[in-house]
Amino acid sequence: xxxxxxxxxxxxxxxxxxxxxxxxxxxxxxxxxxxxxxxxxxxxxxxxxxxxxxxxxxxxxxxxxxxxxxxxxxxxxxxxxxxxxxxxxxxxxxxxxxxxxxxxxxxxxxxxxxxxxxxxxxxxxxxxxxxxxxxxxxxxxxxxxxxxxxxxxxxxxxxxxxxxxxxxxxxxxxxxxxxxxxxxxxxxxxxxxxxxxxxxxxxxxxxxxxxxxxxxxxxxxxxxxxxxxxxxxxxxxxxxxxxxxxxxxxxxxxxxxxxxxxxxxxxxxxxxxxxxxxxxxx
Amino acid sequence: xxxxxxxxxxxxxxxxxxxxxxxxxxxxxxxxxxxxxxxxxxxxxxxxxxxxxxxxxxxxxxxxxxxxxxxxxxxxxxxxxxxxxxxxxxxxxxxxxxxxxxxxxxxxxxxxxxxxxxxxxxxxxxxxxxxxxxxxxxxxxxxxxxxxxxxxxxxxxxxxxxxxxxxxxxxxxxxxxxxxxxxxxxxxxxxxxxxxxxxxxxxxxxxxxxxxxxxxxxxxxxxxxxxxxxxxxxxxxxxxxxxxxxxxxxxxxxxxxxxxxxxxxxxxxxxxxxxxxxxxxxxxxxxxxxxxxx
Ligand SMILES: [Zn+2]
Numbered sequence: 001x002x003x004x005x006x007x008x009x010x011x012x013x014x015x016x017x018x019x020x021x022x023x024x025x026x027x028x029x030x031x032x033x034x035x036x037x038x039x040x041x042x043x044x045x046x047x048x049x050x051x052x053x054x055x056x057x058x059x060x061x062x063x064x065x066x067x068x069x070x071x072x073x074x075x076x077x078x079x080x081x082x083x084x085x086x087x088x089x090x091x092x093x094x095x096x097x098x099x100x101x102x103x104x105x106x107x108x109x110x111x112x113x114x115x116x117x118x119x120x121x122x123x124x125x126x127x128x129x130x131x132x133x134x135x136x137x138x139x140x141x142x143x144x145x146x147x148x149x150x151x152x153x154x155x156x157x158x159x160x161x162x163x164x165x166x167x168x169x170x171x172x173x174x175x176x177x178x179x180x181x182x183x184x185x186x187x188x189x190x191x192x193x194x195x196x197x198x199x200x201x202x203x204x205x206x207x208x209x210x211x212x213x214x215x216x217x218x219x220x221x222x223x224x225x226x227x228x229x230x231x232x233x234x235x236x237x238x239x240x241x242x243x244x245x246x247x248x249x250x251x252x253x254x255x256x257x258x259x260x261x262x263x264x265x266x267x268x269x270x271x272x273x274x275x276x277x278x279x280x281x282x
Numbered sequence: 283x284x285x286x287x288x289x290x291x292x293x294x295x296x297x298x299x300x301x302x303x304x305x306x307x308x309x310x311x312x313x314x315x316x317x318x319x320x321x322x323x324x325x326x327x328x329x330x331x332x333x334x335x336x337x338x339x340x341x342x343x344x345x346x347x348x349x350x351x352x353x354x355x356x357x358x359x360x361x362x363x364x365x366x367x368x369x370x371x372x373x374x375x376x377x378x379x380x381x382x383x384x385x386x387x388x389x390x391x392x393x394x395x396x397x398x399x400x401x402x403x404x405x406x407x408x409x410x411x412x413x414x415x416x417x418x419x420x421x422x423x424x425x426x427x428x429x430x431x432x433x434x435x436x437x438x439x440x441x442x443x444x445x446x447x448x449x450x451x452x453x454x455x456x457x458x459x460x461x462x463x464x465x466x467x468x469x470x471x472x473x474x475x476x477x478x479x480x481x482x483x484x485x486x487x488x489x490x491x492x493x494x495x496x497x498x499x500x501x502x503x504x505x506x507x508x509x510x511x512x513x514x515x516x517x518x519x520x521x522x523x524x525x526x527x528x529x530x531x532x533x534x535x536x537x538x539x540x541x542x543x544x545x546x547x548x549x550x551x552x553x554x555x556x557x558x559x560x561x562x563x564x565x566x567x568x569x570x571x572x573x574x575x576x
């Protein structure tokens with residue numbers, strides 16, 4: 001089965017063309033904010049380099065976020081269009097799942113994290129169970145322990161410390177395992193987490209934790225075998241954060257007494273220009 | 283030659299199939315106006331999210347209505363701008379990906395140029411049976427003849443364009459400040475009316491005229507009761523709507539008991555057409571146009 005996997009959830013993008021057996025091609029690169037142009041160029045390139053045609057693709061896998069809203073939408077737009085026009089199955093996988101799956105050998109809870117801006121983090125917690133079959137082949141079963149969260153580092157840390165007992169046995173009986181934090185985590189967030197976790201955690205190197213679309217492809221293949229495919233007409237991104245809506249300015253006259261303008265709108269909300277631009281319809 | 287056209291520049295998701303450049307086989311639009319009414323304006327992030335939800339169903343419906351399969355489509359076009367970045371990104375990415383997947387040519391189209399060419403669409407005619415594909419398009423007597431002037435009112439744009447021939451554009455004039463639609467929205471807000479402003483003002487005016495008729499008062503009197511500035515700048519083909527907007531504000535502030543409106547958006551629907559609004563623009567455009575073109 002030939003699977004094309006796309007991930008433009010953040011400034012770090014990845015693309016892979018895989019079968020169950022091997023990676024035919026994979027890119028992981030810094031895309032900045034040029035998601036759309038670079039993703040399409042690279043899809044074209046990877047297909048050509050692997051001597052395949054678009055029609056030979058058997059399934060499409062896509063990272064559904066969380067991450068940059070526009071970035072997530074680019075991969076989703078492309079993946080939906082591919083699945084719809086090639087009439088092939090589509091599987092969406094959270095970018096936090098991909099980050100966690102890359103750390104499956106860690107013996108303890110894994111917490112994948114992406115920066116959400118405004119000093120908040122997108123996060124989810126996972127655990128892995130190792131098993132080997134009669135032929136001695138090793139495999140890891142990923143289990144998601146928590147919901148997908150949007151929390152400040154302090155709140156995330158206190159949540160994890162509370163939950164650790166529930167997840168990992170009887171308090172006082174044995175030492176709680178260390179959390180492994182991985183993903184795209186800023187220095188400030190790392191310091192904050194480390195302090196609030198009372199040092200009961202370790203951090204994966206950010207380069208090691210870079211998302212690889214081949215891992216997305218593997219997760220998607222598993223889910224495809226379990227019959228968990230998505231409808232390209234209905235698949236939605238995992239935004240987690242609601243759009244910031246600044247209605248205040250719309251309710252007041254633009255002209256005249258400035259004191260009528262509310263002072264309560266968030267300084268981190270969309271810029272004035274964006275709001276003004278957004279107000280224009282035709 | 284059949285083209286799938288995709289438009290996602292603001293808060294509406296559109297897809298259409300057009301044959302031989304003129305025959306509209308299907309045209310499907312998903313509007314978000316009811317969602318944005320609640321916020322009193324288009325919220326870009328909300329619009330982008332809706333674009334992604336609607337786009338594939340809208341394209342599928344357009345293909346169904348035109349009874350087209352992928353084999354029947356020869357090219358794909360999508361709006362590349364101007365518009366809201368997040369919204370444009372969805373339609374453009376989908377359009378380019380469809381072209382890549384189906385090995386079809388992709389054409390990025392300027393939204394304002396598309397507005398001009400909407401005038402050549404044949405909406406209620408089916409294309410003639412042809413042996414071979416036609417390279418040129420069918421000409422009609424009722425077609426606009428060159429040179430012509432087109433008033434383009436869209437989003438932030440209010441422009442007067444001289445079209446000398448196919449694809450030959452010359453910008454004669456544009457708004458120096460607000461776009462026409464923006465002026466309507468702002469005046470509606472001054473008057474405490476709903477969003478979008480155009481239809482809200484139109485309805486308010488119709489209601490007022492109706493009341494006057496019932497009270498047997500001459501409607502013409504009301505129409506000339508206030509002196510408001512014209513939206514065009516003398517000696518140019520440019521427009522300026524900010525003077526009109528300021529005049530409206532002063533007028534409103536001068537009225538007894540006027541309070542700056544602070545209505546909470548209550549989800550009231552503004553319904554109704556844009557015919558009056560548009561004809562007003564057209565008259566404005568005609569006046570500007572009268573000022574001598576070759
Ligand atoms: Zn428009």
